[in-house]
Each structure stands twice: as C-alpha cells, then as structure tokens.
Amino acid sequence: xxxxxxxxxxxxxxxxxxxxxxxxSWASAPNLxxxxxxxxxxxxxxxAINVGxxxxxxxxxxxNGSTWSTFTNLNTQRGKNSTAxxxxxxxxxxxxxxxxxxYGTVNNNETWDGSSWTEVNDLNTIRESYAMTGAGTRTAxxxxxxxxxxxxxxxxxxxxxxxxxxxTDINTARITAAGMGTTTAGLxxxxxxxxxxxxxxxxxxxxWTEVNDLNNARRNTAGNSSTYTDCLVFGGRGASxxxxxxxxxDxTSWTEVNDLATARHHLKGSGTxxxxxxxxGGNTTTDVANxxxxxxxxxxxxxxxxxxxxxxxxxxxxxxxxxxxxPSATWASGGTANTARQEPPGTGTxxxxxxxxxNLPSVTGVVELYDGSSWTEVNDLNTARYAGGxxxxxxxxxxGGGYSTDNTxxxxxxxxxxxxxxxxxxxxxxxxxxxxxxxSSSALIAGGFSPGAGTEAKVExWDGSSWTEVNDLNxxxxxxxxxxxxxxxxxxxxxxxxTAKTEIxxxTSWTELNDLNTARHGLGxxxxxxxxxxxxxxxxxxxxxxxxxTSWTEVNDLSTGRQxxxxxxxxxxxxxxxxxxxxxxxxxxxEFTADSALxxxxxx
Numbered sequence: 076x077x078x079x080x081x082x083x084x085x086x087x088x089x090x091x092x093x094x095x096x097x098x099x100s101w102a103s104a105p106n107l108x109x110x111x112x113x114x115x116x117x118x119x120x121x122x123a124i125n126v127g128x129x130x131x132x133x134x135x136x137x138x139n140g141s142t143w144s145t146f147t148n149l150n151t152q153r154g155k156n157s158t159a160x161x162x163x164x165x166x167x168x169x170x171x172x173x174x175x176x177x178y179g180t181v182n183n184n185e186t187w188d189g190s191s192w193t194e195v196n197d198l199n200t201i202r203e204s205y206a207m208t209g210a211g212t213r214t215a216x217x218x219x220x221x222x223x224x225x226x227x228x229x230x231x232x233x234x235x236x237x238x239x240x241x242x243t244d245i246n247t248a249r250i251t252a253a254g255m256g257t258t259t260a261g262l263x264x265x266x267x268x269x270x271x272x273x274x275x276x277x278x279x280x281x282x283w284t285e286v287n288d289l290n291n292a293r294r295n296t297a298g299n300s301s302t303y304t305d306c307l308v309f310g311g312r313g314a315s316x317x318x319x320x321x322x323x324x325d326x327t328s329w330t331e332v333n334d335l336a337t338a339r340h341h342l343k344g345s346g347t348x349x350x351x352x353x354x355x356g357g358n359t360t361t362d363v364a365n366x367x368x369x370x371x372x373x374x375x376x377x378x379x380x381x382x383x384x385x386x387x388x389x390x391x392x393x394x395x396x397x398x399x400x401x402p403s404a405t406w407a408s409g410g411t412a413n414t415a416r417q418e419p420p421g422t423g424t425x426x427x428x429x430x431x432x433x434n435l436p437s438v439t440g441v442v443e444l445y446d447g448s449s450w451t452e453v454n455d456l457n458t459a460r461y462a463g464g465x466x467x468x469x470x471x472x473x474x475g476g477g478y479s480t481d482n483t484x485x486x487x488x489x490x491x492x493x494x495x496x497x498x499x500x501x502x503x504x505x506x507x508x509x510x511x512x513x514x515s516s517s518a519l520i521a522g523g524f525s526p527g528a529g530t531e532a533k534v535e536x537w538d539g540s541s542w543t544e545v546n547d548l549n550x551x552x553x554x555x556x557x558x559x560x561x562x563x564x565x566x567x568x569x570x571x572x573x574t575a576k577t578e579i580x581x582x583t584s585w586t587e588l589n590d591l592n593t594a595r596h597g598l599g600x601x602x603x604x605x606x607x608x609x610x611x612x613x614x615x616x617x618x619x620x621x622x623x624x625t626s627w628t629e630v631n632d633l634s635t636g637r638q639x640x641x642x643x644x645x646x647x648x649x650x651x652x653x654x655x656x657x658x659x660x661x662x663x664x665x666e667f668t669a670d671s672a673l674x675x676x677x678x679x
Contacts, residue, residue, distance in 0.1 A: 089386040093393065093673065094377035099350065099369050100333045101321070107136055107143050107364040111356035115158025115167045116297070116343025120368070122161040123345035123353050124187075127170060129154045130362060137162045138345070138353060143366070150192050153181050159216040161345075163189040166216050166234065169198060184234070196238045200230050215258045217242070220249050220266070227268065231283075233258050245283045247274050251294040251311075253344075256303030262324065264308050267294035271313045275329070277303065287328045291320045297354060299346030299369075307332075307352050307369065312340040314408060317359060321369075323349045337365045381671055392676040397648040398606060399674035401621045405631045409651060409664035412450040414441050417656045420465035420474065420508045421641025425649040425666055427469040429489070430641035433654065434461040438479060442494075444469060445643075445651060445664070457494050458485045462505040462639075464520040464557075466512030473497070473515045473537060478505040482526055486542070488515040498541045502533050506553035509600060509642050511564035511580075512537070519545075519561040519580065522569060524553040530571055534585075536561055546584050550576050554639070556600035558607055565604050565622070568612065570596035577627070579604055589626045593618045599642035599652040606647030608667065613638045615657060619667070621647060633665055640664075 107125060114128025121140035127133055132152060134145045139162075149167065156170030165187040172181055182201040185192045198218065214236030221228045229244035245263060252266030261278035265271070273289035289308060296311030296318075304326030311318045319338035322329040335354060342357030352369035356362070372378070383395040416433030423429050426447035433439050440459035443450045456474070463477025470491035477483055484499035504523035512518030516539035523531045532551030535542045552569030559565050562582035568574065568591060575590035595612030602608055605624035611617065615636035620627040633652065640655025644667070653664025 087384055087386055087392075089389050090377070091388060092377075093387055094379040094383065094385075094395075095372045096671070096673075097372065097378040098332065099323075099371050101335050101354070101367040101369050103336065104353070104366040104368040105142050106366050107355055108145060109134065109136075110362040110364045111136075112341040112358045112362045113154045114343055114356060115156040115170075116345060116355060117158045117165065118161035118345040118353075119347055120345065120351040120353055122163065123355070124158065124160075124162050124165055125343060125355060126158045126165070126167045126187075127153045127156045128356065138355075138366075147190075147192060149185055150194060151181060151183055151185070156181070157218050160187070162187075164214075166195075168216070168218050168234075169201070169221070184239075198232055198239050199241055200228065200232070217254075217258050217261065219254050219261075219263055220245055220252065243282055245276055246285055247272070247276070249274070251296070253296045253298030253308050255298040255301070255306045257301060260303045262298075262303040262306065264298065264324070264329075265289055265293045265296045265311065271311075275324075289322055289329050290331055291318065291322065293318055293320070295340035297342045297344035297357075299344040299352035299354075302348050305348040307344075307346065307349050309335055309344065309352070309354055309369075310339050310342045310357060316340075325349075335367055337363065337367065339363060339365070379671070379673065384676065392678060393673060394676045395671055395673050397669045397671050398623075400669035400672035401648060402628075402630055403672070404648075404667055404669040406619070406633050406665045406667050408634070409653065409666040410445060410449045412443050412445075412654055412662040412664065413452050414439070414443070415660045415662035416441070416461075416654055417660045418461040418508070418639045419641045419654050420463050420477075420510075421643050421651070421653070422465045422467055422472055422509060422512075423469040423643040423651075424645050425643060425651045425668065428641070428643035428651050428653075429465070429469045429472055430654060431465055431472075431474050431489075432456055432460045432463060432477065433641075435660070442489075445653070450653075450664075454493055457487055457496055458483065460485070460505075462507060462554075464507030464510035464518075464523070466510040466518045467514050471514040471516075473512065473518050475500050475510075475518070475520050475535075475537070475542070476504045476507055476523060482524070486537075490515065500535055500542050501544055502531070502535070504531055504533075506570075508554070508556065508639070510557045511559045511561060513560055515539075517561045519557060519559075519564050521548055521557045521564070521566050521580075522552045522555050534580075549578055549585050549587055550574065552576070552596075554596035554598075554613075556598060556609065556642075558601050559603050563604050565602065565607055567591055567600065567607075567609055567622075568595050568598045570613075572596075573613070577622075591627050592620055592629055597638035597656075599640055599650070599655075601642055601644035601650055602647035608644060608647050608650050610642075610650065610652055610667070611637050611640065611655070635663070635665065637661065 153170035249266035259280035273292035293311035319334035339357035346352035419433030440456035460477035555569030598612035617632035644650035
C-alpha cells in the first residue's frame with residue numbers, strides 16, 4: 076500500500092494554526108440598534124449607513140467598521156428610499172412617508188455632508204423607491220426604475236450634485252432590484268416584473284446592455300459594491316420566500332458562493348468589492364436588526380486545498396474534503412426534464428447525467444441528458460422500456476433488462492450519440508434502475524424481478540461483449556440500488572417486502588453489512604463502496620442517508636419525497652434525483668452537493 080508521502084509528495088505536516096478556506100464567508104456582526112426593513116443602505120465596510128425605513132419612526136444609523144450608532148434624522152422621514160454614498164458624503168431619494176405610504180408619495184432628495192441633511196432638487200419622475208435602486212455618491216448618483224401608481228418604470232436619472240437629468244432607460248422595467256457601481260459604470264440585477272427575475276444589465280455611461288442572469292432569480296434583494304465588475308448580490312425572495320443565497324459577479328458571470336446565515340428579504344447592503352460586504356436589517360417573518368459581515372482570508376493566510384491532511388497543534392489529525400461536508404449538505408432544485416415519467420433508470424454525475432426510457436404510463440424510449448442546469452432530449456432507445464438497469468457515464472453507458480411488452484433480456488450500449496444492441500442478459504428482469512459500472516464495457520446487474528422467480532437474487536457481470544452469471548445476492552430483492560463498479564459494488568434497499576439490507580461485492584462474493592436506517596424500495600442512490608448516498612423511496616419518502624464504508628447516517632432530506640426516479644452522482648458527495656413519482660409522474664429534479672469542510676480524522 077502506498078504511503079501518504081508517496082501519494083501526496085509530502086509528509087503529514089504539524090501546524091500551529093489551521094489553514095483557512097480560500098473563499099468569502101459571512102460572519103455575525105453587531106446588530107442595528109433597531110430592527111429595520113426597506114431603508115436606504117449604502118457605503119463601505121467601515122463607513123456604511125442605513126437611512127429611513129420601516130417600522131416608523133426610524134432613526135438613521137452609521138456603521139464604523141465595528142458598531143452601529145444613531146445619527147441625525149432626515150428632514151422628511153420616509154421608507155422605501157434609495158441611498159448612495161457613505162457616512163461623510165451621501166444622498167437619499169424618493170420613498171414614502173409615514174402618513175402617505177402609497178406609491179410615489181415623496182419626490183424630494185436630501186444630501187448628507189457628515190453633519191446635516193440638506194434638501195436638493197427633486198427627481199423629474201416621482202416614484203417609490205420600494206421599487207427603485209440607486210448607486211454612486213452624493214455628487215454623482217443615479218436612480219434606476221421604480222414604481223408609479225402602481226406601474227413599473229424603466230426610467231433612469233443621474234444626479235450631478237445639483238440637479239437630476241433623465242438618461243437612457245433600462246431594457247426591462249422592474250422593481251426591487253439591486254443596483255451597484257457608478258454613474259458611468261453600473262450594474263442592475265434581479266428584481267420583479269410580473270414575477271421575480273434574474274435579469275442583469277450593465278451600464279457603460281451611455282447604454283444598458285443585457286448580460287448573464289443571476290443563477291437565482293430574486294426580488295427585494297441587496298447588492299454591495301461601487302465596482303460594477305466585482306460585486307455581490309445577497310438575500311431576497313425568489314423560488315423560496317426567504318433567500319440566503321449569495322452570488323458573486325466577476326464582470327461576466329455570476330457564481331454562487333457561501334450563503335447568509337439569516338435568510339431574509341428587504342435587507343440592505345454595503346461594500347466595495349466581492350471581498351468585503353455588509354448585510355443588515357430586512358425581514359424574515361418579522362423585521363430584524365441582524366448584521367452580517369462578508370470577508371476573505373488575508374493574502375498571508377495558509378489556504379486549505381482538497382485532500383489536505385495535517386496534525387493540528389501537534390495533537391489532532393485533521394483533513395479537508397467534500398466527505399466532511401456531507402452532514403451539512405442540502406438538496407436544491409435542479410432543472411426540469413422535457414418528459415415527466417416514472418422508472419427511468421439514470422447514471423452519470425450530477426452535472427453530466429443520462430436517464431433512459433420510463434413509464435408515461437405507456438412505455439417510452441425517450442432519453443435525456445442533464446448538464447447541471449437543463450435537460451436535452453437525444454436519440455431514443457432502440458427498445459422502449461422502463462425499470463431497466465443503467466450504468467456508466469453520460470458518454471459511455473449500458474442499459475440491460477427492463478419492461479417493454481414484458482420483462483426483457485435486451486441490452487443496449489450508448490456512445491454519447493447512438494444506442495447499439497448488444498448481447499442479451501441471461502435472465503429477463505425489471506425493477507432495477509441504477510446499477511454498477513464505469514462505462515459501456517463494464518457493468519454489474521443485481522436482483523430485480525423476473526416472471527419465473529419473482530423477486531430475484533441473480534447477479535450478472537458484463538465484460539464488454541457478454542453477460543456472465545456470478546454469485547447471487549444473499550437476499551433477493553427488486554427496486555433496489557446497486558452502485559460502484561463491476562468488481563467493487565454496493566447494493567442496498569429494495570422490496571422483499573421493504574428491506575434495509577446492504578451488501579458489498581468484492582468481485583467474487585456478496586457480504587452483508589450494516590442496514591439502512593430506513594427500509595424502502597424505489598429509492599435513489601449513488602456512490603462507491605466507501606462513500607454512497609441513499610435517498611427517497613416508496614410512499615413519498617424524503618429521507619437521505621450517507622454511507623461511510625461501515626454504516627449509514629441520516630443527513631438532510633429531499634425537499635420533495637419521490638420514488639422510482641432517475642439518479643446519478645459522484646462518490647457519495649453529490650447526487651441528482653430527477654423525474655419519478657410523487658403523487659403523480661413528475662419531470663422535476665433535485666441536486667445534493669457537499670462542499671469541502673475541515674474535520675477531525677479518526678484513526679483506528
């Protein structure tokens with residue numbers, strides 16, 4: 076067996092302090108003095124302001140990098156206002172007053188010089204900033220879109236320190252978006268048209284251009300930056316009523332990064348780039364004063380990389396990897412397939428999956444590929460069927476058995492473009508789904524249901540040209556999961572009736588191991604013999620379990636319980652579970668992803 080030094084090129088190091096993750100994260104900071112939503116927020120990480128807002132009466136607050144303190148109120152108290160600048164140099168625009176909180180009730184603007192508020196010229200178009208966003212400084216600000224009795228606007232106005240001028244409209248009328256940047260280089264992201272959107276538009280000082288959308292459409296969100304090519308958007312409302320999602324913009328595309336600790340909408344933000352930000356106030360089910368600070372490790376910090384192993388302070392062995400992140404991983408919505416169906420076997424990875432055939436309830440040969448966000452129909456199976464056994468990857472797979480007009484022995488291989496008929500199974504069977512194997516030239520099909528024997532224990536191995544019967548499972552079962560390779564596989568769950576049994580294959584024989592916590596059939600699953608996931612199952616089960624090579628541990632549930640869907644994933648740290656049956660046949664899917672985490676390594 077290779078040593079750690081032979082594999083990694085170094086010995087296990089002893090560290091006085093642990094390395095850190097190279098990425099931003101949110102940490103709790105001192106709260107606002109009063110809960111607040113829909114105020115005007117802006118500034119830098121060390122000089123931020125929250126002006127106005129709800130509930131009335133609100134006192135303005137200033138952040139100095141460590142604490143919030145109150146400062147002078149506006150001349151015209153308001154909420155739903157737009158603010159740009161920081162504690163020494165700011166402007167707030169429009170909004171709604173306590174006595175008349177309807178659309179477009181306040182048109183005046185006030186500037187702040189660090190000691191007092193001064194009334195300046197009004198906007199040309201009265202609007203409510205509940206729907207308006209702003210950016211810039213006291214002497215070079217702009218307000219974008221908004222609402223007016225009660226339509227949505229595309230209007231944009233620019234302030235030169237004295238008066239407001241109409242400039243080029245945005246392309247998509249909207250409200251409650253996040254605005255970042257300056258009057259010559261800006262960005263507008265998200266908001267609401269007739270529903271929440273991810274639309275992003277870039278401003279070059281003369282025109283707005285549609286660019287790549289947010290990954291998570293949202294409204295009532297916040298942004299942080301004066302740099303329109305390097306910024307964050309966080310929180311809001313979208314597919315979920317409360318969002319914690321944070322996304323980073325690099326001038327071209329949005330990337331999901333670490334979430335807020337407190338999901339909320341109608342919050343405000345400040346900051347200068349994607350490396351620093353402040354999120355404050357907002358509403359969960361009540362108004363909150365929560366403040367969170369976003370930061371990156373300093374350039375001098377030791378950075379964790381996948382697979383690191385070290386002795387912490389000479390006493391505790393620690394490792395950094397995705398397996399340690401499994402307990403905290405959650406399921407999130409994935410793409411929706413083109414054809415809803417039940418019992419379509421699946422294989423591949425979370426970002427490169429394939430499902431083949433299914434039950435409509437008529438038998439279908441439809442095949443779809445998943446790229447991590449969307450499904451695409453490709454060439455159909457030669458023999459339409461459902462509940463066959465599929466293994467391999469998106470570009471090299473094999474499907475055997477299933478139900479066509481009856482249980483079948485038919486097998487087909489996939490080369491990424493076409494299906495080809497190959498040698499048939501020895502035993503016709505169905506009720507298989509995900510089976511073990513790495514490509515179209517190597518597979519293992521275990522269990523299932525055959526007309527003569529009923530629930531099967533038979534196992535067959537594929538070598539690229541023919542199927543060979545090998546040693547049976549210890550417990551015959553159908554609607555089970557078999558995952559891994561043709562020489563090192565794991566089989567779990569199924570119906571005999573419902574079972575929790577787990578068995579491992581070493582290339583010669585099967586050995587019973589520790590059971591699942593929840594007996595079930597029609598489940599999804601993926602992984603290898605030392606790291607696997609089991610999820611869903613009959614009667615709308617949501618339970619997800621993680622296998623560490625010895626035992627199963629319950630982790631976060633599916634959002635929607637389902638059975639007999641198509642599954643795919645990698646080594647128990649990621650999964651895709653799509654289509655199948657809830658209370659009806661569905662086309663939706665969910666994704667499970669474990670991020671790398673630092674953990675104590677137990678040795679025995």
